[in-house]
Amino acid sequence: MSRQPLPPWVDIGLIPIVNVLLAFVVVGLIVLAVGVNPFTAVRIMVTGAVGYPEAIGYTLYYTTNFIFTGLAVALAFHAGLFNIGGEGQAYIGGLGVGLVLLAFDSSLPALPLMALAVLAAAVFGAAWAAVPAWLQAWRGSHIVITTIMFNFIAAAVMVYLMVNVLIAPGSMSPESREIAASGHLPFVHELLAMAGITMGQSPLNLSIVWAALCCVFVWVFLWHTPWGFELRTMGHNPSAAIYAGVDIRRMTVLAMCLSGALAGFVGVNEIMGVHHRLILNFTAGYGFAGIAVALMGRNHPVGIVLASLLFGMLQQGGAELSFEIPAITREMVVVIQGLIILFCGALANLTKPAFERLFAVLRTRSTRAQASAAEA
Template sequence: MSQKTLPVWVDIALIPLINVLLAFVVAAGVIVLIGENPLEAVNIMLMGAFGYDEGIGYTLYYTTNFIFTGLAVAIAFHAGLFNIGGEGQAYIGGLGVGVMCLALDAWLPWYLLLPLAIFSGALFGALWAYIPGYLQAYRGSHIVITTIMFNFIASALMVYLLVNVLIQPGAMSPESRRIADNATLPFMHEVFGAMGMDIASSPLNVSLFLALICCVFVWLFIWHTRWGYAIRMIGFNEQAAIYSGINTRRMVVLTMCISGGLAAMVGINEVMGAQERVVLDFVAGAGFTGIAVALMGRNHPVGIIVASLLFGALFQGGAELSFEISTITRDLVVVIQGLVILFCGALAYMVRPTLERIFARVSVEKEL
């Protein structure tokens, strides 16, 4: 049965919703097995994620990172590339942001340093993604293997740099010095405070707006430019793209560079925002979560925003759940998050054949 038998809204909205509900049903079964009330657990998670100012702030803070990495994975998917290197690209991109901030924070305010940091981070992330892209396009190396390998290389490189090069003199912790106050991004509670509205403090900062701007950029680039059309054509049928005169090798490398640059924006949220310095493992798995976000969001910016919000709520609400119910440990919360990733990723099209049969039957009955 062809995908065309399903309305667009079913593919974009209904199937992901059913997958999420199935994941929660299985998670509820796990919670019942350990002797807890799943309805109480859901209530705690929702209240932890959206029930108070600080919780909302943390939810949107996680959401910001997932939007960046989700967009990075999505733009590669459109070219038929499975970029699993978002973790390493975000890590190295954060290094670029940190280097720019540490070099210029004594002279520039944040609103002048921000565009330079964005450029520096995107450049570092793009260069880190360029190598797997080049190897895929010109040497036949598989993008999945090379991007996974580059995650480990990025991790080892950052450990070396933070322990031996960037570490604050006299400090024991492997992290850089704190960047100057005039170079840090304004937090949302500070922005709202300046407008006379008092909200609880959280790591949420103005990089959320940068994430939304990136969503608009990806939408315009993929669906309203010649390069975006070429990327989608390569992903749909590479041989047809070659026959039509598209330089597929160059477009593969370009796509990976853009993907790496988008993942690098995590460094803006973390280095200039939440951490205000370069620390070890500041990406904290956001690169891998971005894969599930892109799959669930159907590689569309609107879907990615919704999926990122869901995973942001799972991270924040899950932390609250493990704190409130002692028998539900942090490991079990990770299991719940993993179930959502499983159903929205590996089992994303499990319910499609059933829905196709239902809609085909409905359309036949209407014709009769």
């Protein structure tokens, strides 16, 4: 029986949901093996993620970072480029945010200062991605190798700067001085309080609005502009793109720069929105998790938002779970995330053949029923 393409709602929507459910079945067996009721664990995790206003704020705060890095990976992937340097690009993007805020927080008003900091995040992140892009386009260096090595270089640069250059005077911890209030993004709970709405304190800030705007930008750019069409053509068939007159080198650099800029916006959420100072390791693995988010979201902004929300819930709910049940450690929460990545990434097509056979049978029955009705 020949297999035909699945409907988009099955391929993009239903199959990822089934894969997530399978991952949770395996997770449930692991949790049961350590002597914990899986249903109790799920209840605690869900309650810890969305059960009260403060938890929702933390979940959305984590979701914001996953959106930025997921979009970064997805945009490059549409160009046929596997950008796994989001961690380093986010790091350097945050450095750009911190440098602008530290330099101008005492001389610029709040709105121009924030706009300049967001621009710096994009420019620094894009610049860090531009070097691997140039090496790929003009020297043939593989983008996977160069981007992952640039993650280590970014970490080393940040350590040097924080320890020797940007450290606050008299501080024993490698962090900069606190940024003035004019460089702080408003917290959502503070804005809601001004409107008379009470919400528990959380790190959620207005960068979530910027993340939503970035989703719209990526959608418009990829599917409604000539550059996006060229970029996707290059990703599907480079030879056809070259034949059609697409400058592969230019599109490689453009895709990677936009990808790096999106990853750099993690610094907006972390430096300008939460920590209000430059610190080490503020990226916390978001760049690598963005790969899983993009895979699970099928490289589409809507899917990335949903996948980011799931990973945000796992991040916040997992912390609550490890606190309430000591037998489930933070490492086991990482295992849960890893299994979801496994089923939605490496095993993404595990259930697809079964769905293809099912829909082939349904199509055959429908065709026979229509033929019988026509004969009658």
